[in-house]
Amino acid sequence: MIKVTDLTKxxxxxxxxxxxxxxxxxxxxxxFLGPNGxxxxxxxxxxxxxxxxxxxxxxxxxxxxxxxxxEVKKRIGYLPETPPIYPEMExxxxxxxVGKLKxxxxxxxxxxxxxxxxxxxxxxxxxxxxxxxxxGYRQRVGLAQAIIHNPDVLIxxxxxxxxxxKQINETRDLIKDLAGEHTIILSTHILPEVEQTCEQVIxxxxxxxxxxxxxxxxxxxxxxxxxxxLEVAGRTGPLDVALVQHRLQQVAGVSQVRCxxxxxxxxxxxxxxxxxxxVRGDLARAVVQAGWDxxxxxxxxxxxxxxxxxxxxxxxxxxxxxxxxxEVLQ
Amino acid sequence: xxxxxxxxxxxxxxxxxxxxxxxxxxxxxxxxGYFFWTALRFxxxxxxxxxxxxxSMPMNINEQxxxxxxxxxxxxxxxxxxxxxxxxxxxxxxxxxxxxxxTSPVTDLEIIVGKWLAALIMYSCxxxxxxxxxxxxxxxxxxxWKPLAIGYLGLLLQAGGLLAIGTFxxxxxKNQIIAGAATxxxxxxxxxxxxxxxxxxxTWSKVLSYFSVVSHFESFARGVLESKDAIFYAAVIFLxxxxxxxxxxxxxxxx
Numbered sequence: 001m002i003k004v005t006d007l008t009k010x011x012x013x014x015x016x017x018x019x020x021x022x023x024x025x026x027x028x029x030x031x032f033l034g035p036n037g038x039x040x041x042x043x044x045x046x047x048x049x050x051x052x053x054x055x056x057x058x059x060x061x062x063x064x065x066x067x068x069x070x071e072v073k074k075r076i077g078y079l080p081e082t083p084p085i086y087p088e089m090e091x092x093x094x095x096x097x098v099g100k101l102k103x104x105x106x107x108x109x110x111x112x113x114x115x116x117x118x119x120x121x122x123x124x125x126x127x128x129x130x131x132x133x134x135x136g137y138r139q140r141v142g143l144a145q146a147i148i149h150n151p152d153v154l155i156x157x158x159x160x161x162x163x164x165x166k167q168i169n170e171t172r173d174l175i176k177d178l179a180g181e182h183t184i185i186l187s188t189h190i191l192p193e194v195e196q197t198c199e200q201v202i203x204x205x206x207x208x209x210x211x212x213x214x215x216x217x218x219x220x221x222x223x224x225x226x227x228x229x230l231e232v233a234g235r236t237g238p239l240d241v242a243l244v245q246h247r248l249q250q251v252a253g254v255s256q257v258r259c260x261x262x263x264x265x266x267x268x269x270x271x272x273x274x275x276x277x278x279v280r281g282d283l284a285r286a287v288v289q290a291g292w293d294x295x296x297x298x299x300x301x302x303x304x305x306x307x308x309x310x311x312x313x314x315x316x317x318x319x320x321x322x323x324x325x326x327e328v329l330q
Numbered sequence: 331x332x333x334x335x336x337x338x339x340x341x342x343x344x345x346x347x348x349x350x351x352x353x354x355x356x357x358x359x360x361x362x363g364y365f366f367w368t369a370l371r372f373x374x375x376x377x378x379x380x381x382x383x384x385x386s387m388p389m390n391i392n393e394q395x396x397x398x399x400x401x402x403x404x405x406x407x408x409x410x411x412x413x414x415x416x417x418x419x420x421x422x423x424x425x426x427x428x429x430x431x432x433t434s435p436v437t438d439l440e441i442i443v444g445k446w447l448a449a450l451i452m453y454s455c456x457x458x459x460x461x462x463x464x465x466x467x468x469x470x471x472x473x474x475w476k477p478l479a480i481g482y483l484g485l486l487l488q489a490g491g492l493l494a495i496g497t498f499x500x501x502x503x504k505n506q507i508i509a510g511a512a513t514x515x516x517x518x519x520x521x522x523x524x525x526x527x528x529x530x531x532x533t534w535s536k537v538l539s540y541f542s543v544v545s546h547f548e549s550f551a552r553g554v555l556e557s558k559d560a561i562f563y564a565a566v567i568f569l570x571x572x573x574x575x576x577x578x579x580x581x582x583x584x585x
Contacts, residue, residue, distance in 0.1 A: 050582065073434060078430075084427040084430035085425075088348055089343070098430065101430075
């Protein structure tokens with residue numbers, strides 16, 4: 001449905017997008033992931049014919065964005081980062097306007113307006129001024145606007161940015177719902193969002209493609225084996241970290257024990273296990289039998305976040321920090 | 331051109347959904363009303379005075395009221411045009427709605443023509459106020475309507491040109507105030523260059539004064555359709571819209 005080959009966008013002094021290539025099959029929902037300023041918006045703008053690429057090609061439904069922009073635009077629904085709404089218009093008036101711009105008219109237009117109002121849950125604000133709507137409603141009107149002409153491809157630039165947790169969930173559900181009918185590209189810097197909504201991830205950083213794979217493959221690729229986090233405390237007096245480490249190492253199925261940090265009487269270990277081994281029970285027993293306290297024992301599945309950090313390097317650290325509070329809220 | 335009409339309708343809606351249109355109509359109505367009243371009073375007094383002296387000078391409504399008033403409107407318009415055009419693109423660029431227009435299956439030309447047409451219709455609404463006043467002349471006198479029609483055509487052509495320039499300037503910035511101020515500056519400049527020719531006789535000043543948008547209106551105010559003046563305005567309209575199109579294109583390549 002979408003085919004991007006060596007797409008490049010150069011500005012006067014910087015390269016915003018550098019030779020990106022990927023393909024998106026029909027009906028897929030793809031997460032476009034990267035820290036702020038990675039080139040996500042620029043790539044999306046090129047796909048929607050808003051910006052012309054400096055080099056390389058992009059085709060949507062077989063039409064080139066440079067050669068046949070009108071054909072591409074007919075098949076694309078686009079929600080920019082800030083919903084493109086006119087504050088002085090009413091919801092229905094606005095949707096009718098966008099519908100007409102996209103080539104609908106008459107009864108077909110009315111039908112689609114009613115449909116998207118239902119679909120995006122904005123039916124109760126039909127006659128309200130857009131300028132008076134809350135952020136969540138504006139975002140949904142933005143989505144309604146994007147799907148009004150039933151496009152093959154939906155391009156959503158950070159559709160959940162600035163929403164509260166409940167609205168985020170509603171928006172995600174809506175997007176997942178839409179996936180059956182449309183091919184969706186969705187950009188975000190919030191990692192759980194990709195894990196929850198997307199089948200496929202495209203990770204870019206500093207304008208370069210870092211990885212493109214399915215969510216599950218990425219996780220599997222980065223994880224390899226299960227790892228466990230273990231906190232041990234000495235029952236009486238100080239704890240001999242080396243001894244604990246040695247004891248843990250002896251548990252069957254453990255491949256590596258690392259001491260993450262330790263204090264006077266307690267220590268946190270990260271334990272890598274061999275593939276397919278369940279060792280948590282044995283670990284707990286080993287600690288308790290040796291006379292230590294077991295304060296914490298939990299599996300640390302490698303989240304997409306860590307994969308992301310691994311792939312994009314230290315620059316992405318700030319993004320992970322940003323994403324973390326969101327995760328907590330959910 | 332269906333899309334141009336869709337955009338035009340939307341723009342008109344925006345004018346009348348905000349206080350802008352009403353404010354402009356009110357101020358224009360007040361200012362023109364004052365000019366009309368002064369001109370009419372002078373005309374009536376003069377008539378009475380002549381009758382008292384027993385003279386019978388020919389009095390002509392077209393020449394003595396309509397013509398100077400139309401000239402006035404052509405100058406007053408210079409002050410209102412920036413307020414009409416300043417928001418056209420600047421606002422869309424600021425709020426990001428330009429992305430919606432640019433990613434919809436419409437051509438740049440349709441967007442530009444739609445917006446320019448809306449501005450022209452807005453200006454025509456202002457002219458309607460002058461027509462209300464002139465209606466009284468037709469009710470109580472019998473002026474010739476043909477020169478008046480030519481005068482209105484001239485006003486629309488002149489405004490069309492300046493509105494096209496204003497539309498162009500509006501594509502250059504995100505800031506409505508800057509767009510408005512720059513358009514205002516250009517409007518005034520295109521008015522005062524006409525004075526050069528009056529003070530100096532050098533070739534350069536003559537060439538410069540030819541660019542005066544106001545002096546080209548004189549023939550229309552007289553009720554004469556001069557092709558050179560009409561072509562001048564048509565050229566300004568074309569150039570203004572042409573530069574707008576180029577500017578929108580470069581916007582994409584640069585931004």
